[in-house]
Amino acid sequence: MSDVRQINLFFNPRSVAVVGASRKVTKAGNIIFKNFVENKRRGIFKGELYPVNPRRKLILGYKCYPSITEITGKVELVVIIIPADKVPRIMRDAAVKGVKAAVIISSGFSEIGNHELEEQVTTIARKAGIRVLGPNCLGVYDSNSGVDMLFLPETKVLSTGDEMVATPRPMSGYMAVVTESGAFGASALDYLAGTQLGVSKFVSFGNECDVDESEMLHYLLHDEKTRVILLYVESIESGRKFMEVAKEITREKPIVALKSGSTRAGARAAMSHTGAIAGSDKIYDAAFMQSGVIRIRDMDELFHVGKALAFQPPAAGDNIAVLTDAGGPGIMAVDECESRGLNIKEFSSRTIQKLEELKKEGKIPAFATNLNPLDLTGSATSEMFEHGAKILFDDPEIHGIIVIGLHQVPALQEDFVDRIANLSKNYVKPVSACDIGETEMALYIRSRFDKLGIPAYSSPEDAARAMIALVQYGLYLKKNGYLERYVENFLKSVRM
Amino acid sequence: MSDVRQINLFFNPRSVAVVGASRKVTKAGNIIFKNFVENKRRGIFKGELYPVNPRRKLILGYKCYPSITEITGKVELVVIIIPADKVPRIMRDAAVKGVKAAVIISSGFSEIGNHELEEQVTTIARKAGIRVLGPNCLGVYDSNSGVDMLFLPETKVLSTGDEMVATPRPMSGYMAVVTESGAFGASALDYLAGTQLGVSKFVSFGNECDVDESEMLHYLLHDEKTRVILLYVESIESGRKFMEVAKEITREKPIVALKSGSTRAGARAAMSHTGAIAGSDKIYDAAFMQSGVIRIRDMDELFHVGKALAFQPPAAGDNIAVLTDAGGPGIMAVDECESRGLNIKEFSSRTIQKLEELKKEGKIPAFATNLNPLDLTGSATSEMFEHGAKILFDDPEIHGIIVIGLHQVPALQEDFVDRIANLSKNYVKPVSACDIGETEMALYIRSRFDKLGIPAYSSPEDAARAMIALVQYGLYLKKNGYLERYVENFLKSVRM
Numbered sequence A, B: 001m002s003d004v005r006q007i008n009l010f011f012n013p014r015s016v017a018v019v020g021a022s023r024k025v026t027k028a029g030n031i032i033f034k035n036f037v038e039n040k041r042r043g044i045f046k047g048e049l050y051p052v053n054p055r056r057k058l059i060l061g062y063k064c065y066p067s068i069t070e071i072t073g074k075v076e077l078v079v080i081i082i083p084a085d086k087v088p089r090i091m092r093d094a095a096v097k098g099v100k101a102a103v104i105i106s107s108g109f110s111e112i113g114n115h116e117l118e119e120q121v122t123t124i125a126r127k128a129g130i131r132v133l134g135p136n137c138l139g140v141y142d143s144n145s146g147v148d149m150l151f152l153p154e155t156k157v158l159s160t161g162d163e164m165v166a167t168p169r170p171m172s173g174y175m176a177v178v179t180e181s182g183a184f185g186a187s188a189l190d191y192l193a194g195t196q197l198g199v200s201k202f203v204s205f206g207n208e209c210d211v212d213e214s215e216m217l218h219y220l221l222h223d224e225k226t227r228v229i230l231l232y233v234e235s236i237e238s239g240r241k242f243m244e245v246a247k248e249i250t251r252e253k254p255i256v257a258l259k260s261g262s263t264r265a266g267a268r269a270a271m272s273h274t275g276a277i278a279g280s281d282k283i284y285d286a287a288f289m290q291s292g293v294i295r296i297r298d299m300d301e302l303f304h305v306g307k308a309l310a311f312q313p314p315a316a317g318d319n320i321a322v323l324t325d326a327g328g329p330g331i332m333a334v335d336e337c338e339s340r341g342l343n344i345k346e347f348s349s350r351t352i353q354k355l356e357e358l359k360k361e362g363k364i365p366a367f368a369t370n371l372n373p374l375d376l377t378g379s380a381t382s383e384m385f386e387h388g389a390k391i392l393f394d395d396p397e398i399h400g401i402i403v404i405g406l407h408q409v410p411a412l413q414e415d416f417v418d419r420i421a422n423l424s425k426n427y428v429k430p431v432s433a434c435d436i437g438e439t440e441m442a443l444y445i446r447s448r449f450d451k452l453g454i455p456a457y458s459s460p461e462d463a464a465r466a467m468i469a470l471v472q473y474g475l476y477l478k479k480n481g482y483l484e485r486y487v488e489n490f491l492k493s494v495r496m
Helices: A003-011 A028-041 A084-097 A115-128 A182-194 A213-221 A239-250 A264-274 A281-290 A299-311 A327-339 A349-360 A382-394 A416-424 A440-451 A460-479 A483-495 B003-008 B028-041 B084-097 B115-128 B182-194 B213-221 B239-250 B264-274 B281-290 B299-311 B327-339 B349-360 B382-394 B416-424 B440-451 B460-479 B483-495
Strands: A015-019 A048-052 A077-080 A101-104 A131-133 A139-142 A155-157 A163-165 A175-179 A201-204 A228-233 A255-259 A294-296 A320-324 A400-404 A431-434 B015-019 B048-052 B077-080 B101-104 B131-133 B139-142 B155-157 B163-165 B175-179 B201-204 B228-233 B255-259 B294-296 B320-324 B400-404 B431-434
Touching: A003 A101, A003 A131, A003 A139, A003 A213, A015 A028, A028 A048, A077 A084, A084 A101, A084 A115, A115 A131, A163 B440, A175 A182, A175 A213, A175 A299, A182 A201, A182 A228, A182 A299, A182 B327, A182 B440, A213 A228, A213 A239, A228 A299, A239 A255, A239 A281, A255 A281, A255 A299, A264 B327, A281 A294, A294 A299, A294 A460, A299 A460, A299 B460, A320 A327, A320 A382, A327 A400, A327 A460, A327 B182, A327 B264, A349 A382, A382 A400, A382 A416, A400 A460, A416 A431, A416 A440, A431 A460, A440 B163, A440 B182, A460 A483, A460 B299, B003 B213, B015 B028, B028 B048, B077 B084, B084 B101, B084 B115, B115 B131, B175 B182, B175 B213, B175 B299, B182 B201, B182 B228, B182 B299, B213 B228, B213 B239, B228 B299, B239 B255, B239 B281, B255 B281, B255 B299, B281 B294, B294 B299, B294 B460, B299 B460, B320 B327, B320 B382, B327 B400, B327 B460, B349 B382, B382 B400, B382 B416, B400 B460, B416 B431, B416 B440, B431 B460, B460 B483
Parallel strands: A015 A048, A015 A077, A077 A101, A101 A131, A175 A201, A175 A228, A228 A255, A255 A294, A320 A400, A400 A431, B015 B048, B015 B077, B077 B101, B101 B131, B175 B201, B175 B228, B228 B255, B255 B294, B320 B400, B400 B431
Antiparallel strands: A139 A201, A155 A163, B139 B201, B155 B163
């Protein structure tokens, strides 16, 4: 079996044994087994399902087996949720049964110093050719195949008796999440569900006794559902392997990485968290840069940049135009771009001439400034946004456009969003957008932009950072000769 | 009349004339006059109200005057919304009438090169002793007095016929907004309304032909409703005056400033926006630092830091503890703190000893790490958060606590928020909090923290940045000997 096909068993198993399946609702073994049962009932999970627990005959209507070896059918994947010291025995059973993939959710291994126990598990797995995810992880969540190993229940009951969504399962989306921290992973799912961005595949790999982040990334390269990979790591054990794999992937799919433990105190905390030696932060910086991985240093930016890369093509250069109806926010976007190395240069004389013509025709305000930003001022209308944007799209010296359309401006109608989105379809030039505010219309404008494939943000700086990532990735692809092919594939995938 | 009493006329006038009041719903003069009418009807605005428009006898039921001079009663404030070239005549009328304050909403002055016209207005005002706000501004919004000069209608009607909140008027809150950019101001109101933080007073000062940001700040020093001042500027004309005033204010109230135009391209954009010369960014940095102004460089941070300073006392030092139930997010907070100069040092031996005792008693998990962060792990409960927090509050070497309580952790109940908030009342030690996610429970946990006076954020880095500002401000106050008095007043104000 090829590596990719074997890793695929974690996401698309035709048969799963859940070892430690339980009737007790507070137990992880209950929650995980129930996830599978419910997804099977809904027709999302299509594999065979076997609870394993020697003390039960039936769990949630399914025949329960005392051990894996007694299951009559084939078992492709086992999910293990029992105390750590009993895991080696289960792994031996799995080997006997001919299982090829195991996820060990249980903790109590190297993360608390039990290196020997973990080594024991790894040795059994290697001999039997079983690939192992974990231990000490949340495992896999796949919105498409219905595999859901999250032991965090979807809702919680408050002391008042009220039930609330606590660990939502996001719908299918374009971003995959690969995370060393389970807690970060769970909260990423909550974010991606609440913002309706969704997730293609989710993997929490924990102690990575066998399958590591590099192999997961490599697998995701071949996953059609995944356009962008979001990676959270505290350390990377095999840097050389990571760089090789990352280079291969980033030709075709962006990787956005949040590597924490970058400071002295952060590294100390990372060591006590997963036992990992965080290593020199500068080395990580260099490794990410050389392999085309976009490193960000802030959780929000991870999601924001991921959305930008999922929605928009990368920029073919670093000259960016800002189109705005608000002077101050326009300047904020410019500051952010320029302080991070982008070019916000004055428009070409040809473009200025075209803008002056628009002014004469009364199509943009006579007092609009056109030095970059093109500031339509508080007199802006939807038509003016469209006229102005067209000239910026047409300018070959401009590689990307940040649109700041504050809805508060009196004469601006909501259709400026559709106009810009329609226009942008005629060009291969990335756009990011901003509207500020937290009430009805602001939420509407941003979600409309998102729906039409233009990533929208609630601050000018966030819209600028999205563009910065699109430029950074575009320049990497261009330098290495991959840009054209990437853009071609990207457009195909977006038009699907 | 003292300066402060005269500036107070902008916010608490006993009589207002609206020059340019109109019946036409699309006109700014309609919207502004209607704001006053509605707030008067609701009993919020208590002053006399006079529409001025030579072409009408009645507007919205109010007797309309052909000019200010024909109004029989006293007029304390005029709000002017007519074409720029007619403003000098109105100012002369105001002088004759003995008006002492004028807000010129109209644009068409120095921002488009009409310096002479602006000069003309200023000369009339100076001779007559009229203080002028504007021109080219949004004027004043005061949630307490009912003064609302925003010409941006509260709702907009979409092309579908649906009505949506577009420029909400926030409820009363602890933060004042002073802004050079009207558009930024409008979107700040939208943010402060949607996040339910509210606003105490809002001033958009536009071209500042007379009253400038320094005078506004000075006025706000005496405003009991305002705990924190948020300032947006593109340039400060009189740096010396600003520093003097700012020094006086920051002893008693924090000023958080977003000064844009910090880059070369940003400064160019600022110049074309308000005609201001942005000046060297380093000089601004030094001026803000010397006068205790907290400079931030990101719009979201402006609001986040404002909330922190409104809710929590400043820190008396820079040793910060992180209490978490999630390893990864704990490290992110540590990275952010340390990269910005805070100390996340290991806990004292006394504190470690106490934590070890808790472990022996089973009050926190035996495998919790206590090197700072104190990581309660995914086994955390509300009781554990309380026990752990108490020890950190009791440690005199710790000056502030960042609490990361990811609600996804299975055994954690929502009452950990109340427990920490109650505990914190016994100490004068700032706390900021984080829960990650965008669905039901995450929103609930954050809003509960906020309600109990602990500023909560959706990312570990944001919670860290809030603490960084509390430390920065605390160290400034301490260095200058103001800390004790500030904290005393702050506690009084919070307990009101």
